[in-house]
Amino acid sequence: MSEVIDRPLLEEEKTATTRLRIVDCDVHPSLRSTDDLNEFLPKRWQQHLREYGSHLRTPYLFTTPYPRSSPLIARRDAWPPTGGVPGSDLAFMQKQHLDPLDVEFGILQVLDLFIFSQQNLEFGAAIQRAINDWQLAFWSHRDPRLKASILVGQDGVDLAIAEIERCAKIGEYIQINVSPRANEPLGRRRYWPIYERAQELDLPLGIHVGGYGGHPPTGGGWPSYYVEEHQSNAHTIAAQLASLVIEGVPERFPRLKIVFIEGGFGWIPSAVWRMDQHFERFRSEVPHLKRKPSEYVRENFWFTTQPIDEPDEARHLRALIEWVGIDRLLFSSDYPHWDFDDPRFAFKTPLTEAERRKIFSTNARAVYKF
Amino acid sequence: MARHIVASTSEIPPGGNKVVDVAGRDIVVFHVNGEFFALLNRCPHEGAPLEKAACVARLTSPEPGVYERSRVGEMLRCPWHGWEFDMRNGQSWFDPKRVKIRSYPVAVERGDELEKGPYVAETFPVHVEDSYVIVEV
Ligand code: FES
Numbered sequence: 001m002s003e004v005i006d007r008p009l010l011e012e013e014k015t016a017t018t019r020l021r022i023v024d025c026d027v028h029p030s031l032r033s034t035d036d037l038n039e040f041l042p043k044r045w046q047q048h049l050r051e052y053g054s055h056l057r058t059p060y061l062f063t064t065p066y067p068r069s070s071p072l073i074a075r076r077d078a079w080p081p082t083g084g085v086p087g088s089d090l091a092f093m094q095k096q097h098l099d100p101l102d103v104e105f106g107i108l109q110v111l112d113l114f115i116f117s118q119q120n121l122e123f124g125a126a127i128q129r130a131i132n133d134w135q136l137a138f139w140s141h142r143d144p145r146l147k148a149s150i151l152v153g154q155d156g157v158d159l160a161i162a163e164i165e166r167c168a169k170i171g172e173y174i175q176i177n178v179s180p181r182a183n184e185p186l187g188r189r190r191y192w193p194i195y196e197r198a199q200e201l202d203l204p205l206g207i208h209v210g211g212y213g214g215h216p217p218t219g220g221g222w223p224s225y226y227v228e229e230h231q232s233n234a235h236t237i238a239a240q241l242a243s244l245v246i247e248g249v250p251e252r253f254p255r256l257k258i259v260f261i262e263g264g265f266g267w268i269p270s271a272v273w274r275m276d277q278h279f280e281r282f283r284s285e286v287p288h289l290k291r292k293p294s295e296y297v298r299e300n301f302w303f304t305t306q307p308i309d310e311p312d313e314a315r316h317l318r319a320l321i322e323w324v325g326i327d328r329l330l331f332s333s334d335y336p337h338w339d340f341d342d343p344r345f346a347f348k349t350p351l352t353e354a355e356r357r358k359i360f361s362t363n364a365r366a367v368y369k370f
Numbered sequence: 371m372a373r374h375i376v377a378s379t380s381e382i383p384p385g386g387n388k389v390v391d392v393a394g395r396d397i398v399v400f401h402v403n404g405e406f407f408a409l410l411n412r413c414p415h416e417g418a419p420l421e422k423a424a425c426v427a428r429l430t431s432p433e434p435g436v437y438e439r440s441r442v443g444e445m446l447r448c449p450w451h452g453w454e455f456d457m458r459n460g461q462s463w464f465d466p467k468r469v470k471i472r473s474y475p476v477a478v479e480r481g482d483e484l485e486k487g488p489y490v491a492e493t494f495p496v497h498v499e500d501s502y503v504i505v506e507v
Contacts, residue, residue, distance in 0.1 A: 069452060070452070075418070075422075075449055075450050076422045076423070076424065076449030076450075077418065077419055077422035077449045077450075338450060338451065338452065339450075339451055340450055340451075341416065342416040342417055342418075344417070345415075345416040345417055346416060
């Protein structure tokens with residue numbers, strides 16, 4: 001049984017007057033320049049980065065195929081006055097985000113260098129390692145509220161395991177992040193050694209949307225517009241949820257915790273209903289599943305809140321939250337990106353004080369063990 | 371409603387804005403194409419500071435592939451999620467009945483005319499030879 005569902009509310013959490021400090025599960029730090037990585041990146045790969053750039057299945061170096069609504073997908077007010085790109089200045093992040101919103105813990109999600117989509121696996125492993133070190137040196141050690149993740153790409157499984165071991169020894173990382181779009185669907189057996197290690201280490205698996213991994217963003221191919229492409233995050237996560245569940249990952253690793261980040265949660269009810277319905281009909285195709293898909297989803301998976309769907313009627317959002325489960329949701333702001341959610345105004349539906357505490361703090365505290 | 375002198379016209383360059391505190395309210399005054407507009411400095415969606423909004427044109431399209439720009443600089447695009455508002459009255463473009471930014475009447479008057487009225491100038495001395503932006507709150 002999930003320790004989160006069963007975890008009773010502490011006495012002080014029940015009172016409306018206690019201050020609610022926030023756990024923000026999606027904060028994006030940025031490199032000021034790739035030179036920041038030099039101290040962590042062997043000379044051989046520094047030179048490689050300069051000469052060849054990223055190895056991505058995207059058309060141009062350092063770009064994505066779609067414009068991103070605003071430069072560097074950032075809030076227009078998030079450019080540090082000292083220069084540099086949004087998310088690259090700790091003092092400004094503290095002043096604009098961590099302090100005023102009373103963030104108790106912020107989980108760093110690094111997107112620089114499209115780290116999971118690197119097709120040269122050795123180069124990918126080198127920059128993953130550098131970025132993992134950089135997260136501690138430039139962020140966590142300078143502000144202990146900020147928590148680092150072990151970034152690994154799952155297509156180089158042996159390289160990923162080696163990096164997980166290295167970081168786990170350091171002992172400061174709070175989850176293992178893998179690609180949302182690896183070369184194959186995430187439930188495939190070739191990736192299981194990573195899941196096995198995550199379970200043994202009791203580190204949640206974080207899967208943040210983004211990147212292409214060589215796949216078109218939608219099942220129907222390449223869309224024309226960014227607004228069209230932006231929908232695809234939800235489809236991708238839904239497909240990966242189905243892959244993980246139906247290929248048997250939570251059945252095989254029952255204590256593995258998986259957190260989907262920035263996929264939203266409006267799509268979850270229909271995805272889960274459909275899986276359950278088909279499971280009843282096609283049980284004999286997947287006899288390795290011992291329970292209904294929805295049961296695995298309710299015990300092994302969590303979802304960060306942003307971007308929150310905003311139905312016209314508040315009660316519809318309320319019903320959605322209840323369907324997904326108050327226990328399954330972890331607040332995330334996505335600072336400093338353009339679709340940032342402000343925790344004070346993001347939920348346009350009434351929540352009780354106890355529900356707020358779960359979504360904004362205690363669910364994440366239980367998953368990540370803060 | 372009192373009238374407040376919030377800036378001299380030369381203080382807010384075209385395309386720029388100034389944030390002022392008027393009677394405890396955080397108000398932002400924009401200068402667009404020779405006109406001034408005053409709005410509450412807070413997006414009705416999630417509260418983004420509108421002083422960082424982009425002043426953009428109205429972009430319309432009668433059919434796919436045909437684009438028309440109009441009212442250049444008069445639309446305000448929120449710095450966070452990009453909701454667009456008409457600077458003249460604060461109305462949102464997508465749902466004008468339900469979503470709007472609070473807006474305030476603005477006048478521009480010469481210093482020699484100002485001498486006569488019940489104005490509140492909190493921050494700077496007024497010279498008769500200059501023009502001033504006045505917000506009514
Ligand atoms: S806060 Fe302005 S559009 Fe969301």
